[in-house]
Amino acid sequence: MPVNPIPRYLVSEAVTRALAEDQGGRGDVTALACIPAKAESKFYFVSRQDGMFCGMQPALEAVWQMDPEALVSPQVEDGSKVAKGDVLASVTGNARALLSAERIALNFMGRMSGIATFTRQYVDAVAETGTRIAHTRKTTPGFRAFELQAVQAGGGALHRFGLDDAILIKDNHVAVCGGVAEAVKAARDSAGHMTRVAVEVDRLDQLGDAVEAGAESVLLDNFSLDDLRGAVAQAKGKVTLEASGGVNLDTVRGIAETGVDIISVGALTHSAPNFDIGLDEG
Incomplete structure (x- = not known):
């Protein structure tokens, strides 16, 4: 069954609040201290367990809010059954920005996929x-x-x-x-x-x-x-x-x-x- 998308403005507002909460007034001081400003990297979101996936919208929104030019390649859709080790999406862009977005993207994915997986058990x-x-x-x-x-x-x-x-x-x-x-x-x-x-x-x-x-x-x-x-x-x-x-x-x-x-x-x-x-x- 297709999963209804969340209106973009709701996703954008929620991710903006989450990033602001995470970064505080000084930003990601670890990434700023350790990562060269122009460094580029490629990362993969990977499932660590079997279950149902959900949360692609807010995860990618977090990436794009930190690096609007990031290249993303989703490998699964919301509502997909995934296995341990599956690549969910790849992202390429500014390393500082992607690492700053990491926890917020994972929080949304982890929470939503947890609910989807738990729901599937009941279903x-x-x-x-x-x-x-x-x-x-x-x-x-x-x-x-x-x-x-x-x-x-x-x-x-x-x-x-x-x-x-x-x-x-x-x-x-x-x-x-x-x-x-x-x-x-x-x-x-x-x-x-x-x-x-x-x-x-x-x-x-x-x-x-x-x-x-x-x-x-x-x-x-x-x-x-x-x-x-x-x-x-x-x-x-x-x-x-x-x-x-x-x-x-x-x-x-x-x-x-x-x-x-x-x-x-x-x-x-x-x-x-x-x-x-x-x-x-x-």
Whole structure:
């Protein structure tokens, strides 16, 4: 599945901030001290492990912001399966600039490839069940576009990007509104016909109220496997059912086999390990 590119202005802004944070007020004093000003070098981004790759956009942006004339040759695309030792991209340019960009490029690649690889493990765990794995909004502040692109690169489904994407009524909304039905009806009356309304329930007896009030999706929060099966039988395909809570690689297959449509996993973005990528001189 093609991975949607991140808008260029978001990539540029994020990389600019990252480089500024890394360089401080004096720049890369090590490169300035050790490397001749006009020295040219060729480097290779190399995978140190097997997994899924993501992060080419910000990595190359870091290179180009430091050396606009650098020559780059990507060898893989976001969403590619890679093996230990694979060359991901080669870059040729001013040695000082490339070494100054190295850590920021690797940070983006490592974080995003880690999420993509972790997501793929979940996707593979529910293979052939028909259930999709989706992210949540439990993302690193300011880094959401990159983390969600990485989920997609790992084969995960896209959920809400932000609060303006869809109406998702959570437990605190329900509490303030006085009940599931009341909250869904208020949302349905307010929303345009193009806006989906989803509601979170934490008991099986709330599902009927949600469906009757007009919800298109129902999030089943921390349901037991028996209750998930009961919800699937009760809904009869009338709404999209999403399971969340208590999801890990040991439990996700069993949850998928209950017949829910989607399993949302916060761990994809808040607990993915870093992916090991290095920069080697050619």
